Amino acid sequence: MPVASLAAGSYAATSRLLTSPSSSGPASFADMLKQSVAAVGDEAQKADAQMAVAASGKADLVNVVTAVAESETAVETLVAVRDKVIAAYDDIMRMTI
Numbered sequence: 001m002p003v004a005s006l007a008a009g010s011y012a013a014t015s016r017l018l019t020s021p022s023s024s025g026p027a028s029f030a031d032m033l034k035q036s037v038a039a040v041g042d043e044a045q046k047a048d049a050q051m052a053v054a055a056s057g058k059a060d061l062v063n064v065v066t067a068v069a070e071s072e073t074a075v076e077t078l079v080a081v082r083d084k085v086i087a088a089y090d091d092i093m094r095m096t097i
Contacts, residue, residue: 047071
């Protein structure tokens with residue numbers, strides 16, 4: 001699976017989180033973060049399941065590599081967002097009042 005399609009999949013997942021309809025109006029930032037962390041956990045579980053099936057010799061290697069790459073992309077995205085949030089917090093703390 002090319003990197004472009006992995007990036008497109010990550011973008012689509014993020015887009016669904018941002019545009020998901022809710023009855024109480026727009027989702028809060030905290031809710032969006034919770035959903036994102038849960039999505040990363042789901043990707044990791046899928047990768048683990050594919051690796052377990054591969055260990056038993058019943059999985060296609062392409063599916064295993066794809067699942068692991070998607071999980072890695074999700075974790076890297078989550079870490080990048082975390083780094084941006086921490087940088088923004090540091091900038092706010094350095095502001096003079």
